[in-house]
Amino acid sequence: MEVVPDYIYPxxxxxxxxxxxxxxxxxxxxxxxxxSDAWLDAELKQNILLTSxxxxxxxxQRSSLWTAICFPACCAFEFIAANGPRFxxxxxxxxxxxxxxxxxxxxxxxxxxxxxxxxxxxxxxxxMAEPKWVIAMGACAISGGIFASGYNVVxxxxxxxxxxxYVPGCPPRPEGLIYGIQMLQKxxxxxSLFHKEKA
Amino acid sequence: xxxxxxxxxxxxxxxxxxxxxxxxxxxxxxxVNPSLLPEVAGFLKDIPDLDFNYLxxxxxxxxxxxxxxxxxxxxxxxxxxxxxxxxxxxxxNPVLPSVTELWQGANFQEREIxxxxxIRFEGHPNLKRLLLWDGFAGHPLRKDxx
Numbered sequence: 001m002e003v004v005p006d007y008i009y010p011x012x013x014x015x016x017x018x019x020x021x022x023x024x025x026x027x028x029x030x031x032x033x034x035x036s037d038a039w040l041d042a043e044l045k046q047n048i049l050l051t052s053x054x055x056x057x058x059x060x061q062r063s064s065l066w067t068a069i070c071f072p073a074c075c076a077f078e079f080i081a082a083n084g085p086r087f088x089x090x091x092x093x094x095x096x097x098x099x100x101x102x103x104x105x106x107x108x109x110x111x112x113x114x115x116x117x118x119x120x121x122x123x124x125x126x127x128m129a130e131p132k133w134v135i136a137m138g139a140c141a142i143s144g145g146i147f148a149s150g151y152n153v154v155x156x157x158x159x160x161x162x163x164x165x166y167v168p169g170c171p172p173r174p175e176g177l178i179y180g181i182q183m184l185q186k187x188x189x190x191x192s193l194f195h196k197e198k199a
Numbered sequence: 200x201x202x203x204x205x206x207x208x209x210x211x212x213x214x215x216x217x218x219x220x221x222x223x224x225x226x227x228x229x230x231v232n233p234s235l236l237p238e239v240a241g242f243l244k245d246i247p248d249l250d251f252n253y254l255x256x257x258x259x260x261x262x263x264x265x266x267x268x269x270x271x272x273x274x275x276x277x278x279x280x281x282x283x284x285x286x287x288x289x290x291x292n293p294v295l296p297s298v299t300e301l302w303q304g305a306n307f308q309e310r311e312i313x314x315x316x317x318i319r320f321e322g323h324p325n326l327k328r329l330l331l332w333d334g335f336a337g338h339p340l341r342k343d344x345x
Contacts, residue, residue: 115332116330116331116332151337151339151344152330152331152335152339
């Protein structure tokens with residue numbers, strides 16, 4: 001091996017120490033460390049949970065409400081605030097907003113709806129996959145609000161799409177919206193897979 | 200800051216160039232005869248010492264007796280501006296000449312005025328409703344709309 005002068009590699013001592021560490025680790029790491037949670041396997045085999053299909057499905061559906069992005073007006077800002085770190089909607093498992101209605105199951109109608117926009121909102125609702133729910137957020141969404149007598153305002157989303165929960169306010173505070181979502185969750189909890197509505 | 204040109208001085212000059220084009224000229228604005236509006240507007244745009252190359256906005260007002268359409272022009276070269284006004288006394292079928300040929304920005308604003316006030320702009324390339332849907336009855340910004 002060619003002798004390299006020291007002045008080119010003054011850190012040869014460091015390299016040697018580093019190599020020593022690696023060699024030691026390699027020498028001491030020959031046996032495999034056993035999985036410390038192996039005992040769980042035996043324990044899990046003894047655990048069986050019994051519940052109804054409805055309970056499971058309702059639990060899954062109400063705990064992962066994904067919202068379609070359909071916010072025609074200013075109530076959207078309260079929704080954004082509710083989504084933000086201060087009010088933190090994600091505590092309840094529905095912070096995800098879906099740009100595609102096909103991946104969403106909740107529509108929060110935040111804002112005034114004009115008749116020109118109405119066909120598009122109806123289409124977004126129809127593109128959402130079943131099961132789907134609608135929260136009418138704010139006075140405009142419930143009844144048209146102060147714009148109800150206008151020449152181009154839809155007097156309430158329930159003229160266009162079926163609404164499950166109405167959250168009053170102009171705009172509703174984020175707490176109000178979160179309470180409305182919790183009411184919707186209670187509503188979903190009562191839903192049964194085998195009970196068909198009479199409508 | 201933009202200098203507001205005196206309407207009286209400009210009105211005098213325009214009245215010499217286009218006789219009968221200026222109905223009234225006060226310091227704040229020029230009231231233009233609608234039939235000569237394209238000539239006046241084209242002159243204001245093309246003459247080098249005025250050079251009104253930018254149309255700030257068009258808007259319209261319903262004064263019951265007549266509709267008034269207001270044009271605000273600015274020169275980005277000289278940084279001065281002038282306000283033109285034109286009146287339509289026909290309430291049933293108000294018509295004004297379009298200035299879309301001169302300033303492309305007038306396109307949507309004339310459509311909006313047509314939509315909400317019902318004033319037709321002759322020579323507009325695509326005069327149809329802008330904000331309301333096709334088939335809407337009436338023009339909602341008119342004072343007698345209910």
